[in-house]
Amino acid sequence: xxxxxxxxxxxxxxxxxxxxxxxxxxxxxxxxxxxxxxxxxxxxxxxxxxxxxxxxxxxxxxxxxxxxxxxxxxxxxxxxxxxxxxxxxxxxxxxxxxxxxxxxxxxxxxxxxxxxxxxxxxxxxxxxxxxxxxxxxxxxxxxxxxxxxxxxxxxxxxxxxxxxxxxxxxxxxxxxxxxxxxxxxxxxxxxxxxxxxxxxxxxxxxxxxxxxxxxxxxxxxxxxxxxxxxxxxxxxxxxxxxxx
Amino acid sequence: xxxxxxxxxxxxxxxxxxxxxxxxxxxxxxxxxxxxxxxxxxxxxxxxxxxxxxxxxxxxxxxxxxxxxxxxxxxxxxxxxxxxxxxxxxxxxxxxxxxxxxxxxxxxxxxxxxxxxxxxxxxxxxxxxxxxxxxxxxxxxxxxxxxxxxxxxxxxxxxxxxxxxxxxxxxxxxxxxxxxxxxxxxxxxxxxxxxxxxxxxxxxxxxxxxxxxxxxxxxxxxxxxxxxxxxxxxxxxxxxxxxxxxxxxxxxxxxxxxxxxxxxxxxxxxxxxxxxxxxxxxxxxxxxxxxxxxxxxxxxxxxxxxxxxxxxxxxxxxxxxxxxxxxxxxxxxxxxxxxxxxxxxxxxxxxxxxxxxxxxxxxxxxxxxxxxxxxxxxxxxxxxxxxxxxxxxxxxxxxxxxxxxxxxxxxxxxxxxxxxxxxxxxxxxxxxxxxxxxxxxxxxxxxxxxxxxxxxxxxxxxxxxxxxxxxxxxxxxxxxxxxxxxxxxxxxxxxxxxxxxxxxxxxxxxxxxxxxxxxxxxxxxxxxxxxxxxxxxxxxxxxxxxxxxxxxxxxxxxxxxxxxxxxxxxx
Numbered sequence: 121x122x123x124x125x126x127x128x129x130x131x132x133x134x135x136x137x138x139x140x141x142x143x144x145x146x147x148x149x150x151x152x153x154x155x156x157x158x159x160x161x162x163x164x165x166x167x168x169x170x171x172x173x174x175x176x177x178x179x180x181x182x183x184x185x186x187x188x189x190x191x192x193x194x195x196x197x198x199x200x201x202x203x204x205x206x207x208x209x210x211x212x213x214x215x216x217x218x219x220x221x222x223x224x225x226x227x228x229x230x231x232x233x234x235x236x237x238x239x240x241x242x243x244x245x246x247x248x249x250x251x252x253x254x255x256x257x258x259x260x261x262x263x264x265x266x267x268x269x270x271x272x273x274x275x276x277x278x279x280x281x282x283x284x285x286x287x288x289x290x291x292x293x294x295x296x297x298x299x300x301x302x303x304x305x306x307x308x309x310x311x312x313x314x315x316x317x318x319x320x321x322x323x324x325x326x327x328x329x330x331x332x333x334x335x336x337x338x339x340x341x342x343x344x345x346x347x348x349x350x351x352x353x354x355x356x357x358x359x360x361x362x363x364x
Numbered sequence: 365x366x367x368x369x370x371x372x373x374x375x376x377x378x379x380x381x382x383x384x385x386x387x388x389x390x391x392x393x394x395x396x397x398x399x400x401x402x403x404x405x406x407x408x409x410x411x412x413x414x415x416x417x418x419x420x421x422x423x424x425x426x427x428x429x430x431x432x433x434x435x436x437x438x439x440x441x442x443x444x445x446x447x448x449x450x451x452x453x454x455x456x457x458x459x460x461x462x463x464x465x466x467x468x469x470x471x472x473x474x475x476x477x478x479x480x481x482x483x484x485x486x487x488x489x490x491x492x493x494x495x496x497x498x499x500x501x502x503x504x505x506x507x508x509x510x511x512x513x514x515x516x517x518x519x520x521x522x523x524x525x526x527x528x529x530x531x532x533x534x535x536x537x538x539x540x541x542x543x544x545x546x547x548x549x550x551x552x553x554x555x556x557x558x559x560x561x562x563x564x565x566x567x568x569x570x571x572x573x574x575x576x577x578x579x580x581x582x583x584x585x586x587x588x589x590x591x592x593x594x595x596x597x598x599x600x601x602x603x604x605x606x607x608x609x610x611x612x613x614x615x616x617x618x619x620x621x622x623x624x625x626x627x628x629x630x631x632x633x634x635x636x637x638x639x640x641x642x643x644x645x646x647x648x649x650x651x652x653x654x655x656x657x658x659x660x661x662x663x664x665x666x667x668x669x670x671x672x673x674x675x676x677x678x679x680x681x682x683x684x685x686x687x688x689x690x691x692x693x694x695x696x697x698x699x700x701x702x703x704x705x706x707x708x709x710x711x712x713x714x715x716x717x718x719x720x721x722x723x724x725x726x727x728x729x730x731x732x733x734x735x736x737x738x739x740x741x742x743x744x745x746x747x748x749x750x751x752x753x754x755x756x757x758x759x760x761x762x763x764x765x766x767x768x769x770x771x772x773x774x775x776x777x778x779x780x781x782x783x784x785x786x787x788x789x790x791x792x793x794x795x796x797x798x799x800x801x802x803x804x805x806x807x808x809x810x811x812x813x814x815x816x817x818x819x820x821x822x823x824x825x826x827x828x829x830x831x832x833x834x835x836x837x838x839x840x841x842x843x844x845x846x847x848x849x850x851x852x853x854x855x856x857x858x859x860x861x862x863x864x865x866x867x868x869x870x871x872x873x874x875x876x877x878x879x880x881x882x883x884x885x886x887x888x889x890x891x892x893x894x895x896x897x898x899x900x901x902x903x904x905x906x907x908x909x910x911x912x913x914x915x916x917x918x919x920x921x922x923x924x925x926x927x928x929x930x931x932x933x934x935x
Contacts, residue, residue: 210446210853211828212714212744212771215503217529217557218661219715227664237720240713242664244610245642 228309230256233283233316243306249298253285256314283314378404388413407431414438416873417455417479418898421922422463434473434498435464441876441916443851444478445503448878448914450902452929456480456506458488465492473498473524480504486511490518498524498552505531509539509560516542523576524552537562537585543570550574554581556605556636561585572597581605584638588613588621595624604628604651606636609644609663618647626650635659642669652676659684661710671696682706687722687744694727698734706740707731711771714744725752732759739797740765747778748805753787763795767802773829773854776806783807789814792822802826812836816843823848830855837861841868851876859886862915866890869897874918878902882912884933890917891935898924901933 226244239259246252285297288311300308382404385391395405411434414420426432439455441448457479464471471493481504489496496519501507509532515525516539537560543550550570555562562585571577571594580598582591586607595601613621621644631651640663652658655677660670661684670685670693680701685693687709697704709723725748732738738760748770757763768787776783784805792798792815799821803811807830815825816839823846831837837857840850841864850872858881869875869890884901891899902914924934 208773210443210448211773212711212769213443213446213826213828214711214714214744215445215529216447216531218710239721245666 226306228287228311230259230312230314232314241312243309248302249305253297256285256312283316285312286315287312373400375400375404379408382408383410410434411473412436416918416920417457417460418922418925419873419918419920422460424922425460426463426467430467431470432468433471434475435460435471436475436477437479438477439480440478441851441874442478442849443853443876443878448853450929450931451505453902453932454480454925454927454929456482456485456927458482458485461485461488461492469493470495472496473500475500475502476504477502478504480506481511482506483508483511483514487514490514493519495521497521497549498526500524500526500528501530502526502528503530508533509535509537509558512539513542516540517544520544520547521549522547523549525550526552526554526579528554528557530557532558534558534560536560540570541566545569545573548573548575551576552579553577554579554605556581556583556607558583559585564590568593568597575600577601579603581635582607584608587611588644589617592617592621592624595628599624599627600630601628602630603633603657604631604635605659606634607638609637609640611644613644618644621647622650629654631655633657633659635662637663639663640665640669645669645673649673649676653679655680657682661686661708664688664712665693666690667692667696671700674700677701678703680704682740684708684710686710686712688712689723690721691723691727691730694723695730698730698732701735703737704731704735705737707735707738708740708742709744710742711744714771720746722746725749728752728756732756736760737762739763742767742769742802744769744771746771747775748784748787749777749779750782750784750786750790751777751779753784754790757790757794761794762797763791764797765800766791766795766798767800767826768804769802770805773804774806775804783811785811785814789818792818796821798822800824803830804828806830808832809836809839812839816840819844821846825850827852828854831857834858834861834864838864841865847871848873850874852878852880854879856881859883859889862886863890866893869894869917870919872919874916876914876916877912878914880915882915883910884912884935885910887912887915888935896920899935900928901935903931903933 227240227242229238229240231238241252241255241259243252246255286294287297287305287309288294289308290310294313297305297312378400382391382394382401385394385405385408391405391409395402406428407430409429410432412425412429412432413436414425415438417437417439437457437460439457440453443449444453455478457476465488469492472495474489474496475498481501486507489499491514499515499519499522507530512525512527515522537558540555540562543566547570551574553570560583562583564586567582567586568590571580577598578601580594580601581603582594582605584607586594588607588609588611591606595604611617625648628651632654634648634651634655634657637645637648637660652673653676656679658673658677658680664686665673665688667690670689674680674696677700681703683697683701683704683706685697685708689696689709694709697707709727711722713721723743723745725745728741728743728745728748729752732755736759739762741763742765745768748768753768757766770784777787784803785808787805788801788803788807788811791801798819801815801819801822801824803815803826809832812831813836815822819825822844825840825844825847827850834857837852837855838861840847841861847868853876855877857877861880862877862882863886865872865875887899887901891897896919898916898918898920900916901912902916903909904913907913928934
C-alpha cells in the first residue's frame, strides 16, 4: 500500500474500515502498487492472454528509463535491492572511453523473477539454446549465493519454483524461447526473462501450443529439440515440474 | 684569483659529469649546492617533467633549461577525466610550443597528459622541430585526425606516435596514409583509441618497411584477418594491441593466425582483443609464454575464458580486466599468476542501474592469497567488508597503490553495516610503502585519522563521499608528510578544513575540492595569505555565489594565470 493510499483512507470518516481494499478496480488486485504484482499473481484467478499478462508486469520496464529504483519495477518482485543508484556526474570514476565497451556486443539484459537486479549476457557467445540456458543456470545460481532472494532457496526440493524462459523480440512481443532458429533468435532477441510460471496464469493453453512437443511428434525440428532439452534441464535443475 | 682557480673545476667538465645524472631528484639536489653547480645542472639537463603546467611558465622553463630534448607536461586536474572540469578550463599547449620553437628547436620528445591540443598546434609542432621523434598524447583533447596528418607528413624522424584515451575528433583514417613511402623510422605506433577505418594497404606497407617497429596497437577497424598479415610482417613486436578479435573464420584461417602468433616470440604486452570470442582466443596462446602485461579491459571475458587464457601466461606481472570475469575469474587469477604485481578490475556497465554483476570482496581475497607480490590494485566492486581488506593487506603488505572503488557511494561493510574505516586503517597500518590511496564506502573521520597517523609515504589521496567533519581533512593535512596531491569530492569539509592546510599547500602539487562546503570567502582568505599559491574557483551556473563549488589550489612560480575562462575565478 503506498503512503498516498494510506493518507486517503485516513482522511475518510470511518476509522477502522480500509476503503482501498474494497475499491473495485479493473486491474489485478495490487497491480498499481509497488512490488506486489509478483505476490498477487498467484492469487488472481483471472485468466489472461500471454501478452496481456506480460503487459502488466513488463511494459513499465521495457519502455526504458534507467533512473528508476529497482523496487518500482513490478517484474523484480518484492525483494528489496540495496540503496538505489542515482546518476551522478563523474561517478563511478571511469573514463568516458570505457563506457562503450559493452555496446558493440550482442548483449541483452536477463531478468529473473525474484531477483532484484538484472544480468547481461552476450548472445554471440553461444551457439545454441542449450548453451545459453546452461549459462543462465550458472548465473541464476549466483543470485542465490548472494542472498538476494530473501532466504527462499531456488534449489529447494520441497518448494520447487517453476520458471519459463521468455524473450522480448524486435516487435516488443514476448515469446517463448525456442520458437525460432538460434541465429534468428540472436538477431531479434532484445531482452530475456525467466518468468515464474505462477505468473503465467492462463498460459497453459498457449504454452501447449508453443512449447515443442517431443514425446508426441515423430518429426521434430532440430531447432526445437535443443530448446526442449535445455528448458527441461533448466526446469529440472530448479526442481520444477515440466509444464507439459 | 690564483687560489680560486686552482680550486675551481672547469664548468664544461662539471656539465659532462652531470650529464650522467638521470634522476630528477638528484638533479634537483645538485642544483641547490651553489651557483656553478646550478648552471652546470641546468645546461646539461635534457629531460624535464612538469607535473602541473601552470606551476611554471614556458618562458621560465626555456630560460633555465635551454638544452632540453624531451618534455613531459600535465595539465588539467585528474577529475577532468570524469567530466568535472569545464572543457574550456585551459592547459593549452600552444604557448609552450612557441617557447620551445624559439629557444629549444632541437626538441625531440613531447609527452602530454590532459592538455588541450589543437590541430594548429600539431601542425606548428610538425614544422618547428626538425629532429622531432616522440609524440605521446594521453587524455588530451581539442584536436582532430587532421592534426595527425601533419605529424605523419612532416615529422621525418618520427619514432613514436602514441595516441591514447583522447577526446579526438575522428574525421577519417587517412592520416595513416600520410607517412611518406621513404619513412622507415617508426618504432611505436598506437592508434587503438581512434575509431575511423585506416587504409589497410597503407598500414601494411608501413609495418613492412619499419623494421624497428616494436609497439603496434591498432584500432577496431583492423580485422582479425588483417591482423594476421601484420603479424607475419612484424614478428619482432614486443607490444601488440589487436583490433576486433572476431570474424567468421575457417579452420585454415585459424591455423594461420595461430601460426602467426607462434612466430611472435618477443611479445611481452598484449591488449585490445575487442569482441574476443571464445573460439579464436586460443590462437594467441602460443605468444603468451613471455607475456608480462595483459590488458583485457576492452574485452568482456567470462571466468572460464580467462582461466583458460591465464593458464598460458605464467609470467604475468600486470593484468587489467573487466568485472565480467566475476569472482570466479579472479580466483583463476589467483591460481595462475603467482608473479602478479598489478591488477586493475574495471566495471563493464558502470552507468546502467539495472545491472548488477561484477566482483565482490571474494575476488580480491582470492587474488591476494595467490599473488603475494601484488602491489598495485585498482578495484571497482559492488560490496566490500572490513575483514576482507584486513586479510588482503595481510597477504600483500607491499601495496604502493591501493585504489578501491565501492561503486555505491557511502556504502558500509555489507556484512556488519559498519563504516569502512577499519579497512583503510588496516591498509595504512600494514602497507608502509603506500604511495597512492583511493578510498570509498561509508567513512567517518576515523578513517582520516588513521591515514594521517600512519600513511607516512602517501603522496596521492583521492576521497569521495566520505568523512564526517572538517577534522577528517585536517588529520590528513597535518599528518601525511609526503602528501603531494589531494583530490576530494562530495565531502563535508568546509573552510576550516581548507585553511588548516595553509602551511602545507606549498609543499604539495595541488588540492582539488568539489561539492564540499567551502565558500568563496574561505578561498579568498587562503589566496590572500598564501601569495605563491593559485587559488581558483570554478563556478557552476546554478549554485549561489557564496559557495565555491569547485576549488583548485596549486603552488606556482608563474603567478596567477592569464588564460582563465569566464567560469574560472582566479582569486
